[in-house]
Amino acid sequence: MSKQEIVLGTGSGCCTPISEAALDPVAAADGAAVFKALADPIRLRLMSIIASAGGELCVCDITPQFEVSGPTISHHLRVLREAGLVDCERRGTWVYYWPIPERLRWIASLLAAPEPVAAS
């Protein structure tokens, strides 16, 4: 859908958490690119709407939930797609979006912190 699409990481949900090892510059650039996609309130809300939908979602059902224009929503959806967090398919008039759970797991695992030590 975009020539600027970025292919990042493996999305396998199996990276070393930053609480266990320092990132090298390449991995840091990969991770930062995904966080940048989530670093906007509209995009993070869009991501949560798509991720919690339980399936694919028509853009026609997404846009009315925001007070910004359709083209603005389309721009933000494109950023999420280029970061590998969602994918989409056009069918007739509308575009349908769905989340990439592996990608969410990957970026969540990067942030995993050790559990608190229970008092003995």
Place this chain on the structure above:
Amino acid sequence: MSKQEIVLGTGSGCCTPISEAALDPVAAADGAAVFKALADPIRLRLMSIIASAGGELCVCDITPQFEVSGPTISHHLRVLREAGLVDCERRGTWVYYWPIPERLRWIASLLAAPEPVAAS
């Protein structure tokens, strides 16, 4: 350390994942602010160095790991601190940093995706 310090969320690691429920605009703004702090390769690497250190870390041991100036590192550390991801204390000449694991857990839990369904 900064008048712009932001107090976000509870850091309790107990928010509803975006894969389970759409965020309201306020929660989305909170989360996006933390992701913005991590959306820079230098800051994400800094965060990983501090989070994986196993304790507090002198800024004098952090700066030599980067090819940018001390003031640039100080700026990025301030952004991480304002996002609630690290804290610090000055002792004599140097400032010492440590991670806030509860904050990492909070932001990680926001991204938690359902585990893949095993084939039966």
